[in-house]
Amino acid sequence: MDYMTLKEASEKWGVSSRQVNYYCVEGRIPGAVKMAGVWLLPKEIAKPADRRYKKQVKNENENSVG
Incomplete structure (x- = not known):
């Protein structure tokens, strides 16, 4: 298995x-x-999700004009 260091991962992510x-x-x-x-x-390996932020899901009706 190939490995990378913290520095390499930080540059990649x-x-x-x-x-x-x-x-x-x-x-x-x-x-x-x-x-x-x-x-x-x-x-x-993929970058883990950042727990400092919650994913925001926009409601489709928020962008409508009317």
Whole structure:
């Protein structure tokens, strides 16, 4: 299995390396392992959802004029 570092993941996902570290510590990245003090993440893993924001679903009637 190929791995990437926190820095590589942060560049790929467009977030800080500190945020990726939080994801790892919280166990939100399956397959992430810490070896010799360095987090290694699977290369094919997708970015976890950001829990700071809720998804907003617009009602179809909000945009209608009338």
